[in-house]
Amino acid sequence: MTVTEPETAYPVDQPALAVEESRLRRVKEGARRFFRRSPLSAFWGCIAAAIIVMAVTAPVLAPYEPLKSDFRAMSKPPSERHYFGTDQIGRDVLSRVIYGSRASLTVALGAVLFGTTLGALWGLASGYFGGRFDIFSQRVIEFLQSFPDLILAMAIAMALGAGFGTVIIAIAITRIPFGGRVIRAVVLSLKELSYVEAARGLGASHLRIMLRHILPQCVAPYLILATTHLGVAIIIEAALGFLGVGIPPPTPTWGNMLADSLNAGLVPPWWLVLFPGLAITITVLAFNLLGDGIRDILDPRLRGAV
Amino acid sequence: MYSYIIRRLAFGALTVIGVSIIVFIVLRILPGDPLVAIFGPEGFTKLSEAERARYMADLGLSDPLFVQYLRWIGDIARGNFGRSFFRAESVGEMMLRRGPLTAEIAVLSVILSWLVGVPVAIVSALRPNSLGDNVSRFLSILFLAVPGFWLGMLIVLAALFLFGYRAPLTGPSLLSDPWGNLQVVIGPAVVLGLGQAAYIARMARSSLLEVIREDYVRTARAKGLSRRPVIAFHALPNALLPVVTLSGILLGFVLAGSIPVERAFGTPGLGYAMFTAVSERDIFVMQNLVFLYAVVFVLLNILVDLTIAWLDPRIRYR
Numbered sequence: 083m084t085v086t087e088p089e090t091a092y093p094v095d096q097p098a099l100a101v102e103e104s105r106l107r108r109v110k111e112g113a114r115r116f117f118r119r120s121p122l123s124a125f126w127g128c129i130a131a132a133i134i135v136m137a138v139t140a141p142v143l144a145p146y147e148p149l150k151s152d153f154r155a156m157s158k159p160p161s162e163r164h165y166f167g168t169d170q171i172g173r174d175v176l177s178r179v180i181y182g183s184r185a186s187l188t189v190a191l192g193a194v195l196f197g198t199t200l201g202a203l204w205g206l207a208s209g210y211f212g213g214r215f216d217i218f219s220q221r222v223i224e225f226l227q228s229f230p231d232l233i234l235a236m237a238i239a240m241a242l243g244a245g246f247g248t249v250i251i252a253i254a255i256t257r258i259p260f261g262g263r264v265i266r267a268v269v270l271s272l273k274e275l276s277y278v279e280a281a282r283g284l285g286a287s288h289l290r291i292m293l294r295h296i297l298p299q300c301v302a303p304y305l306i307l308a309t310t311h312l313g314v315a316i317i318i319e320a321a322l323g324f325l326g327v328g329i330p331p332p333t334p335t336w337g338n339m340l341a342d343s344l345n346a347g348l349v350p351p352w353w354l355v356l357f358p359g360l361a362i363t364i365t366v367l368a369f370n371l372l373g374d375g376i377r378d379i380l381d382p383r384l385r386g387a388v
Numbered sequence: 389m390y391s392y393i394i395r396r397l398a399f400g401a402l403t404v405i406g407v408s409i410i411v412f413i414v415l416r417i418l419p420g421d422p423l424v425a426i427f428g429p430e431g432f433t434k435l436s437e438a439e440r441a442r443y444m445a446d447l448g449l450s451d452p453l454f455v456q457y458l459r460w461i462g463d464i465a466r467g468n469f470g471r472s473f474f475r476a477e478s479v480g481e482m483m484l485r486r487g488p489l490t491a492e493i494a495v496l497s498v499i500l501s502w503l504v505g506v507p508v509a510i511v512s513a514l515r516p517n518s519l520g521d522n523v524s525r526f527l528s529i530l531f532l533a534v535p536g537f538w539l540g541m542l543i544v545l546a547a548l549f550l551f552g553y554r555a556p557l558t559g560p561s562l563l564s565d566p567w568g569n570l571q572v573v574i575g576p577a578v579v580l581g582l583g584q585a586a587y588i589a590r591m592a593r594s595s596l597l598e599v600i601r602e603d604y605v606r607t608a609r610a611k612g613l614s615r616r617p618v619i620a621f622h623a624l625p626n627a628l629l630p631v632v633t634l635s636g637i638l639l640g641f642v643l644a645g646s647i648p649v650e651r652a653f654g655t656p657g658l659g660y661a662m663f664t665a666v667s668e669r670d671i672f673v674m675q676n677l678v679f680l681y682a683v684v685f686v687l688l689n690i691l692v693d694l695t696i697a698w699l700d701p702r703i704r705y706r
Contacts, residue, residue, distance in 0.1 A: 225406035228689075229682050230644030233662075237414050237678050240666050317535050321648045324537055326667045340538060352545055359538030366533035374529075 116379060123375020130368040137183040146174035148181040148334050157346065160353050167353035169339075170346040175353060178334040179361050185323075185335035186365065189249050190315035194308050197254030201261025202304050208262070209269030210292055216266075223259040231256040235318050239327040249328055253315050261307060268303050272296050302380040309373030313366040320362050336362050392697055400690045407682045412457050415675040460675070469676045472665075479676050482661055490650070490657035492569075493576045494642050498635060500581030505588030506628070510619070512589065513596035524589060531586035536645050540579045540652035572656075576649045583645065584638045591634050596627040629700055636692030640685040 117124040136143060146152075146164075152172040160167040166175035208219035226234070235252040242248035272278065273296065281291050322328035323337020331338050336358040343354035435443070449456070463470065469479035477485075508528075512521040547553045599605065600623055608618045643659075650659035658677070665673040697703045 221406065224403060225410055228403055228407045228686050229410075229678070230641050230685060232641075232644040232647065233678055233681050234414075236647070236662075236666055237411070237674065240669060240674060241414050241671075313533065317533075320535055321537065324648050325651065325663055340541065343541075349548060350541070350545065352549075355538070355541045355545060359535065359542070362538065363530075363534050366535075367530065370529065370533055 116375065120375040120378055123371050123378070126368045126371035127375065129364070130372050133183055133365050133368060134187060136180060137187045140180050140184055144174075144177035144180045146177040148173065148177045149332050157351055159351070166357045167351070169342065169354055175339075175357055178339060179336070179357050182334045182336045182339060182358065182361065183365070185246075185329050185333060186316050186319055186362070188246070189253065189319045189329070190312045192250035193253035193257055193315045193319075194311045196250065197257030198261040198304070198308050198311050200254070201258035201263075202265040202300065202307075204258065205262040205265030205267075206269055206292060206296065206300060209266035210273055210288070210296065219262065223262050226255070227259045229256075231314070232318055232321055235322060236325065236327055239322055244327060244330040246329055249319060249322060252322070253318050256318070257311050257315070260311070261304075264303055264307055265300050268300055269296055272299055306373060306377040306380060309369055309376055313369040313373070316362065316366050316369070389697070393694060396690050396693055400686055403686050404683055407686065408461060408679060409457075411675060411679045411682065412460065415671055415678065416453070416456065464676070464679070469680075470672045472670055472673045479673055482673075483658065483677075483680065486656060486658045486661050489573065489655065490643070490646055490659055492573050493580065493646055493650075493655070493657060494639060496573060496577035497580035497584060497642055498639055500577060501584035501588050501638070502635070504581065505585035506592055506631070508585070508589045509592030509596060510624075512593045513600065514619070516597065525593075528586040528589045531582055534583075535648075536579045536583050537648035537652040539582070540575065540649050543575055543579065544653060575653045576646060576655055576657075579649055580642050580645055584635070584642065587634060587638055588631055592627065592631045595630050596623060599623045599627040602626075629696065632699065633692055633696055636688055636695070640688050643681055643684060 116127075150173065152168065152174075154172070155164065155168050156172040157170050158164060158168045158172075164174050164176065166179060168174055169178070204219060208216045229237075234256050238252035238255060239248055242251065278291060278295055281295050286295075319328060319335070320337035320340070323335045323339075324341045326338075326341060328337050329335050331342065339358040340355065343350040343358075346354060451459075467480065469483065471478050472482075475482075508524045512524045515521055600619075602623075605618060605623050608622045609615070646657065647659040647662050649655075650657050651663045654660070662674075662677050662681075664670075665677060
């Protein structure tokens with residue numbers, strides 16, 4: 083994480099190159115510390131990075147077209163030609179699992195970027211202003227939290243109709259209350275601190291205090307929350323796909339591949355069940371453990387709070 | 389205590405009203421056209437303008453929204469949960485027929501999660517960073533990442549391959565056929581129970597580690613009590629308070645989690661009905677089921693709060 087320094091706080095006589103270099107050194111130093119303090123999290127962080135790379139480079143990595151059926155190889159178990167086997171209409175399962183990471187990661191990232199961020203900003207505003215706005219916000223958040231995540235996401239996804247955008251919106255809405263709660267609690271304790279009072283005394287506007295003085299302190303809890311939410315969002319996306327309200331076929335997602343396997347006959351072939359689920363598990367595990375590591379480093383006090 | 393109960397219930401009633409508004413907004417205002425859902429896009433285009441208007445009026449969808457909302461609430465208050473587009477059975481009958489199975493799964497899974505989670509946490513917390521602690525911590529992190537419905541599919545497949553066994557697809561009631569009932573219920577209960585056990589083990593471990601360091605535990609040890617009774621009677625009851633809260637919250641999530649899990653096992657419970665309603669885009673059934681789930685969720689939260697207040701006088705007297 084890089085912290086943006088205020089421009090005037092440093093003496094400006096040092097050459098820009100040195101600043102650049104020291105920043106690079108700080109990033110390297112931070113990465114090294116991360117590896118030393120929690121090697122397990124760092125390892126799983128690398129796996130998470132590998133999964134992201136896999137999603138980006140899917141067309142290069144996938145041995146076959148994910149949508150092309152090969153009618154000479156239908157429902158074939160794993161072999162030399164198809165490492166993960168083929169499904170009932172002859173599509174290569176390995177290629178579909180690789181392409182499936184795109185849907186999962188896009189939805190998870192989109193949901194967290196919209197939902198957790200919107201919730202966090204809302205929590206920032208309601209914690210800072212307090213009063214009636216805060217009470218109203220707390221009620222709305224409580225109503226939203228009266229639904230189990232999956233049920234709310236299902237209802238919204240069904241009402242809006244299946245598609246990429248609707249799944250992102252559906253999951254994002256379930257993330258809002260969590261972002262709101264956590265960040266509001268942080269802001270409530272921050273706004274009583276004397277440096278905020280000092281800023282107010284100097285005549286800073288509300289917007290300036292919120293953005294320049296309080297927001298930077300919320301970055302750590304936000305990052306921790308966001309990485310945890312990535313894992314949750316991936317599981318909800320898979321469940322929506324499995325229930326048939328996620329991203330509709332033929333676009334491969336891990337959830338709709340699992341749903342598809344149930345249509346492959348009375349007994350689903352084991353390779354159609356095993357590999358997509360394994361992909362979900364490894365991805366979620368990677369993001370969860372990465373989140374744990376980030377939390378330990380940024381703020382050990384938040385252990386269990388988020 | 390009584391004023392606490394009354395305050396909590398009044399607050400719960402307010403939440404239920406808020407929840408009903410959200411359900412109504414999501415399922416009645418957002419969708420494009422319910423007739424498309426009933427007749428399908430093709431059937432919809434074949435209908436004439438007049439027919440469309442007549443169907444909308446029949447379904448009560450052409451009235452102003454707040455009239456529709458009040459009518460829905462009034463129907464529910466009279467115990468009328470409406471009817472599916474596609475089935476003869478009313479939604480109320482369906483809830484009564486299928487609900488008990490899902491409730492059974494939920495209760496069984498909570499019992500299982502305590503039976504697995506708490507002993508694991510005790511073993512973990514008494515020897516932190518030992519091999520056993522590390523293994524159980526890894527397993528609990530793993531089970532947080534495993535989607536329950538996938539685990540369910542794997543169990544169904546394994547039972548089929550290894551024993552050629554498949555659970556019956558009808559749901560006999562607990563009283564008439566306990567053995568058949570158990571066969572249907574046990575699979576989802578184990579899957580959902582393990583998922584909760586992971587959370588419970590994590591929470592109970594950290595809570596127990598904190599409590600063990602308290603003064604009263606040291607006092608009990610200092611006055612000569614041996615380790616076992618101190619853990620069992622002094623540390624554990626206090627350490628388990630946050631676990632009770634967590635378990636209640638998890639119970640609500642189990643209700644939601646049972647939807648894909650029941651689909652994976654083919655269990656004929658309420659979760660499967662929810663899946664059917666979603667795949668048929670049956671808006672009225674969906675609306676009532678989502679509302680039912682949310683109300684149960686709110687009631688469970690109240691129940692948990694009251695249990696905690698009953699167990700912990702510090703909250704009761706605040």
